[in-house]
Amino acid sequence: MTTTATATTSEPQPTSPPPDPQSWTSLNPPLAPWLHTALSTLSFPRMTPVQASTIPLFQGNKDVVVEAVTGSGKTLAYLLPLIQRLSSSPSRRHHVRAIIIIPTRELAVQIHSVLTSLLQFQPAAAAAAGLRAQLLRGGSSEVNPRADLQAFLRDSPDILVSTPGRLEELLGSRYVFVSGETFEMLVLDEADRLLDLGFREVLGRIIARLPKQRRTGLFSASVTEAVVGGLVRSGLRNPVKVVVKVREQDVERRIPVSLENNYIISPYPQRFVHIQHILCPPSAPFSPPLKSIIYLQTCASVDLYTSLFPLFIPRSKYTLHPLHGQQSPKTRAQTFTSFLTSTTPSILLTTDLAARGLDIPEVDLVLQLDPPTDPKVFLHRCGRAARAGRRGRAVLFLAPGREEEYLAYLSIRKTPVTEYHSHPPPPTDPAQRAGEIVQAFRQKTKQDKALHDKSLRGMVSWVRAYGKHALGSIFRVQELPWRELAEAFGVLWMPRMPELRGIQVDLGRGVEGVVRRGIGYKDKKREAARLAKIVEEGEEKGGRKRKGEKGKTEAWSNKTAQKAVREVRREKRKKRRIAGMSDEKKAKEEEWKELVEEVKKVKRQKGEEEGAQFEDMV
Numbered sequence: 001m002t003t004t005a006t007a008t009t010s011e012p013q014p015t016s017p018p019p020d021p022q023s024w025t026s027l028n029p030p031l032a033p034w035l036h037t038a039l040s041t042l043s044f045p046r047m048t049p050v051q052a053s054t055i056p057l058f059q060g061n062k063d064v065v066v067e068a069v070t071g072s073g074k075t076l077a078y079l080l081p082l083i084q085r086l087s088s089s090p091s092r093r094h095h096v097r098a099i100i101i102i103p104t105r106e107l108a109v110q111i112h113s114v115l116t117s118l119l120q121f122q123p124a125a126a127a128a129a130g131l132r133a134q135l136l137r138g139g140s141s142e143v144n145p146r147a148d149l150q151a152f153l154r155d156s157p158d159i160l161v162s163t164p165g166r167l168e169e170l171l172g173s174r175y176v177f178v179s180g181e182t183f184e185m186l187v188l189d190e191a192d193r194l195l196d197l198g199f200r201e202v203l204g205r206i207i208a209r210l211p212k213q214r215r216t217g218l219f220s221a222s223v224t225e226a227v228v229g230g231l232v233r234s235g236l237r238n239p240v241k242v243v244v245k246v247r248e249q250d251v252e253r254r255i256p257v258s259l260e261n262n263y264i265i266s267p268y269p270q271r272f273v274h275i276q277h278i279l280c281p282p283s284a285p286f287s288p289p290l291k292s293i294i295y296l297q298t299c300a301s302v303d304l305y306t307s308l309f310p311l312f313i314p315r316s317k318y319t320l321h322p323l324h325g326q327q328s329p330k331t332r333a334q335t336f337t338s339f340l341t342s343t344t345p346s347i348l349l350t351t352d353l354a355a356r357g358l359d360i361p362e363v364d365l366v367l368q369l370d371p372p373t374d375p376k377v378f379l380h381r382c383g384r385a386a387r388a389g390r391r392g393r394a395v396l397f398l399a400p401g402r403e404e405e406y407l408a409y410l411s412i413r414k415t416p417v418t419e420y421h422s423h424p425p426p427p428t429d430p431a432q433r434a435g436e437i438v439q440a441f442r443q444k445t446k447q448d449k450a451l452h453d454k455s456l457r458g459m460v461s462w463v464r465a466y467g468k469h470a471l472g473s474i475f476r477v478q479e480l481p482w483r484e485l486a487e488a489f490g491v492l493w494m495p496r497m498p499e500l501r502g503i504q505v506d507l508g509r510g511v512e513g514v515v516r517r518g519i520g521y522k523d524k525k526r527e528a529a530r531l532a533k534i535v536e537e538g539e540e541k542g543g544r545k546r547k548g549e550k551g552k553t554e555a556w557s558n559k560t561a562q563k564a565v566r567e568v569r570r571e572k573r574k575k576r577r578i579a580g581m582s583d584e585k586k587a588k589e590e591e592w593k594e595l596v597e598e599v600k601k602v603k604r605q606k607g608e609e610e611g612a613q614f615e616d617m618v
């Protein structure tokens with residue numbers, strides 16, 4: 001890396017005396033007149049510091065690596081030079097002239113929309129032959145690779161905005177040309193994420209296809225060793241590093257000045273009390289944040305808490321929008337759009353899928369239920385609030401004890417956090433309130449095995465994620481407070497996982513009298529299947545098949561009834577033997593008894609529901 005251009009700014013920006021170095025007119029070569037119209041119509045009155053530092057370099061002949069805080073305007077810092085360069089040379093049919101690579105679909109949609117909002121200002125005369133952009137995003141069934149290629153052949157775009165996988169597919173087509181004569185620019189947005197392990201291979205293959213003669217720009221709020229190490233792979237030549245620093249009271253920070261960055265030290269279940277207090281404080285008047293994001297560690301946690309959060313954050317006050325990477329692309333797109341367009345208080349419950357780049361100006365509040373496993377994601381998460389100079393707040397939860405060391409780590413990383421003090425103060429006995437919330441969780445998970453399965457899965461995946469934390473010396477699985485965790489996930493018994501080998505956990509209140517097999521599915525079909533399996537298992541254990549016994553073709557309901565009768569008889573026999581058994585055996589017997597009761601219940605239900613619906617389950 002040859003040169004470093006460093007710009008330092010405090011927010012809000014002091015108005016510089018003329019000539020204004022952040023004025024769009026100060027650029028040389030000047031922007032096309034239609035771009036000036038676009039910028040003033042879209043309310044971008046003057047350049048932000050990162051734009052003022054980057055645009056002259058990138059629209060000239062420099063490769064750039066740009067690091068600037070979240071929400072500082074990096075998108076226009078690369079889109080404007082890109083448009084400028086491409087406008088000055090002619091398009092060629094089916095030749096790609098610039099590529100912007102982005103790690104997630106949601107972000108790709110956003111960047112493509114900013115780009116097209118600028119391109120729509122191209123003069124009408126030039127528009128027919130003007131620049132065109134195509135969005136490619138993986139995982140969408142409506143827009144499959146074939147449809148991508150058809151659109152490419154039809155529209156012949158100059159610019160591709162894409163996630164890596166889908167881009168590689170399109171570039172693999174022999175009808176898509178990327179040649180040294182016409183290709184101009186490559187941009188990697190969220191470059192450090194793209195150069196991370198997950199994308200490395202596909203990105204390497206894409207870059208190998210591109211002409212070496214080009215401008216390349218890497219942009220992120222966290223330019224790390226991964227980026228520096230990836231420079232060679234991404235083919236930068238003598239890049240200029242642009243670092244836009246933020247200072248507050250002469251202290252450098254890596255987060256926007258308009259962001260109030262807080263932490264709360266709290267045991268796990270009590271975090272819900274604080275969240276409730278922040279989002280629904282008891283005192284009026286209170287204007288709830290219009291849009292908030294709550295970050296959870298895993299997809300399974302998002303699935304679980306979508307059901308549990310309404311137990312302490314009423315649906316009447318907030319709409320929850322669950323979003324994670326294991327949802328179908330259609331669900332993801334719908335959820336994201338509904339959060340984006342909602343006009344009533346809404347919460348996006350999500351994973352680090354939505355940590356980077358998303359520009360939703362109305363987000364006022366970011367809550368991190370746990371610190372991210374990748375520490376650099378911390379500032380990306382916080383940065384979803386307080387964008388473009390708006391005020392915002394981020395709150396991080398940490399467990400008392402060793403996790404508090406994370407605060408020192410953040411301070412070294414120039415990411416200052418201060419303790420959260422709420423007005424009015426939180427409940428005087430958060431432990432008691434937390435106990436009530438845990439009881440509510442357990443009451444709910446008891447009612448539906450599907451939900452309890454989510455609890456178990458949520459806890460297991462959370463522990464796995466915790467074990468993968470990059471700061472392993474702070475976040476130690478061996479020191480986890482198991483009981484509190486179990487409470488926070490609403491589990492009624494501990495999941496089976498190697499981390500718990502040899503550990504006995506007293507689960508506390510709310511699990512008395514819980515029998516594992518006694519928890520059924522709310523969904524009738526699933527429940528019937530579960531009961532049938534239990535009965536079969538019981539038969540296998542206790543009974544041999546006799547000759548002449550009716551086979552599988554017999555109606556399920558009759559079989560179940562017969563089985564139920566057999567089980568009741570067996571139960572009676574066993575009851576007689578119970579006296580003198582060990583406690584464990586007694587417990588098993590009790591469990592079995594409950595099962596038999598359930599089978600009877602199904603029989604009764606069968607009588608009520610009649611015929612078709614039940615027979616369908618065979």
Ligand SMILES: Nc1ncnc2c1ncn2[C@@H]1O[C@H](COP(=O)(O)OP(=O)(O)OP(=O)(O)O)[C@@H](O)[C@H]1O
Nearest residue numbers: 044046047048070071072073074075221357359388
């Ligand atoms: N010159 C400008 N004047 C006013 N607002 C601007 C200007 N440039 C960008 N913005 C606004 O600032 C917000 C943040 O911009 P952008 O999304 O480009 O930030 P970013 O630096 O890429 O953030 P992140 O690192 O989180 O991706 C957007 O809402 C954008 O419209």
